[in-house]
Every structure is written in C-alpha cells, then in structure tokens.
Amino acid sequence: MATCCLSEEDRAAVRRSREIDRNLQAEKKQYRSEIKILLLGAGESGKSTFLKQMRIIHGEDFDDEARIEFRPTVYHNVMKGAKTLAKAVRNLNIPMQHDSNEEFCDILNNYKSNILEPQDFVQYVEPLQALWKDNGIREAFSRRNEFQLGDSVPYFLEKVKEIGKLDYVPSREDVLYARKDTKNIVEYRTHIQGTPFMFVDVGGQRSQRQKWYQCFNSVTAILFFVGSSSFDQVLYEDRTTNRLVESRNIFETIVNNKAFSKVSVILFFNKADLLSKKVPLSNITDYFPSRHFVGNPHKLEDVQSFLIHMFDEVRQDRSKDLYYHFTTAVSTDNMKFVFEAVRDGILKEHIDMI
Ligand SMILES: Nc1nc2c(ncn2[C@@H]2O[C@H](COP(=O)(O)OP(=O)(O)OP(=O)(O)O)[C@@H](O)[C@H]2O)c(=O)[nH]1
Ligand SMILES: [Mg+2]
Helix, strand or coil: CCCCCHHHHHHHHHHHHHHHHHHHHHHHHHHHHHEEEEEECCCCHHHHHHHHHHHHHHCCCCHHHHHHHHHHHHHHHHCCCCCCHHHHHHHHHCCCCHHHHHHHHHHHHHCCCCCCCCHHHHHHHHHHHHHHCHHHHHHHHHHHCCCCCCCCHHHHHHHHHHHCCCCCCCHHHHHHCCCCCCCCCCCEEEEEEEEEEEEECCCCCCCHHHHHHHHCCCCCCCEEEEEEEHHHCCCCCCEEEHHHHHHHHHHHHHHCCCCCCCEEEEEEEEHHHHHHHHCCCCHHHHHHCCCCCCCCCCCCCHHHHHHHHHHHHCCCCCCCCCEEEEECCCCCHHHHHHHHHHHHHHHHHHHCCC
16 A cells, blocks of 8 residues: 555554564464474373473473472372371271381371472481381382372482482483473473474363363374373272273273364384382283284283274374384483484474464
C-alpha cells in the first residue's frame, strides 16, 4: 500500500501492522525449524532424569546454586525411603536385628516433617546409618517389589554420612537420582549443533495424563520411556496393576494415535542398569504366566527380547520398524551415546517433514 497520502496516524498503523507481520514470519520460521521432542511414559520411568541429562549435556550444567536447590528433595527421598522400609518390616513381620533400630522404626513411622535445612537433618544421620545396616531392613529391601520404594533410595542411604554434612551440596549424580514427581508441563529449549530443540516433559502418573493432549501439536519425535526393571512391581497409583502392563497400554494408545502417524516414536527401555541386576534374581515369567517366553528368564538378552516383543506387537502400522534402545538415564555417558544416535534419525526425519 502506498503510504504517501495517509495521515500520520494511519502511517503508524501500517508500520505497526508490518512489524507484526515480520514478527509472525520470524516466529513461524523458528516454529518450523524447532525440533519438538515429547517425553512420554508412565510415572517413574525416567523422563525428568533424561531432561536433566539434556541440560547437563547440551545446556547449562547444574552449578552449585542450582544443585543446592535439590537438597530438600534429597532429604525427603532419604526420610521417605527410610520410613517406607520401617513400615515394611512391620507389615511383613520381619524382626529387626537390633532393638535400637526397632525404636528408630517407631520414630520413622510417626515422622511427618519436611526437612529443608542441613541442621535439621544431622540428628538422623547415625540412626539412619545403623538402620540401613540392620539385617531386618535388608530383608525388607530384598522384598521391595511387594511395596512402593523409590529406585533412588538405596543410592542415597549408602551415602547418608555425606548427605548429613552441614556443608552438603548435592553432586551432579545426586541431582540425577533426586526424585520428585512431575506435576506440570516442563519445556526445555536448547540448541544442539545449531538446531533449536525443545524438550517437553510431562507427569506420567495417572492423574497427570489428561494434560498430555495439550502438548500434542507440532511434535517431531516422541521418546517413550519404559521402566524396564519394573516387571515385578505394581503401580504406585492403584497398588494392583503391573507396571509393565500399564506402560504397554499407554504405549499402545500413543503409538496408534492418528495424531502421531508421521511422528517417530522411539522406545527407551530405561533403567537397564536395574534390569540387569534384577534378571538373575527375579523370574519375569512369574508375572506374565499366560505369555509365551522364549529362552531362559534369568538371561538378560532373552528378557530383553520378551520386552521388545511385548511392546512391538501392539503397533498397528507394521510398515515401519520399531525403534528402541536399552538405556540408563542416570548415566550421562550412556545418555550422550544414545541421544546422539536418536538425534541423527530425528534430524533426518525433520528435514523430510518441512
Ligand atoms: N538406577 C536408575 N535409576 C533411574 C534411571 N532413570 C531414572 N531413575 C530414577 O528413577 C526415579 C524416577 O525418575 P524420574 O525421571 O523422576 O521419572 P519420571 O518419568 O519423570 O516420573 P513422573 O514425573 O512421575 O512421570 C528417579 O529417582 C531417578 O533418579 C535409570 O536408568 N537407572
Ligand atoms: Mg518427571
């Protein structure tokens, strides 16, 4: 439009309108070039841990200030874990080895506080160390699939002395093990080799899943997390449903969703470190008696094949291969390696899509 005959006011309006157009174009360009990766999966499968790794590997690492923010979560993980074990010895009728630990179990059973400061945690250090050494607690721990114990509890109980120091600052590894369930949608943006990436982390527990639909637009790829070691555990939410069954059911609805017909869905069979420790001790066929198992249930490769088949068979579109990795989200080296492999595939598909 020629602006020579317009009033000053109209010219300003035209300028504003052109600026809005320019901004819209720029946004559209960025939107198109940005790779959006959605992290999905049941609760405790490792999505937020993966997101922390993306920050460590591709963004700004957690500095002292950021790590100190995890201190209350670590205290909470330790106290809640110890309380859960104390309750379990009672419920399972396991006698404690030492009477003093019996008394501490009573204290823990009534424990309701939320420790925020180091000086409030110090008093628990010695009794916690003694508790964790007690054969009664060890027996309950060996039966942990019968109750709800977070996977990071043994990691933190092993290092209570260090956590109990007044100048304790969580290490990077402690940050990765610190467990807090996700209750909102977390977006993390970073550039990887010049390409803008946005990772979207959601809560996986049942109450959180109705929020997932808000994130379904313009997705480039989905990383679907499975707690692969959870085959002998039931859900935190209902204490009945097998965790692997729940995970497989969610995968089925996601992978067959029309909205994702052009989106690559990559399975992360996570907690591979825990899976390899569990397989020699626990028999997966006890939990899936009606499913056919090929091979030896105490051999890792055979259990892995069983898991792959269980997820693969629910996919309706058989024209594509199933993409999967066995991963350990708490290991930065493993995440670097695995993410590099999936990133190249995702970039290629993204270029094909735009
Ligand atoms: N040993 C081990 N622990 C893991 C692994 N991945 C995650 N964890 C731990 O498992 C717990 C749960 O992980 P999160 O990343 O919080 O799980 P999430 O999928 O985000 O869970 P929600 O937010 O409830 O959906 C944390 O304590 C993690 O440190 C793994 O590969 N190995
Ligand atoms: Mg989470």
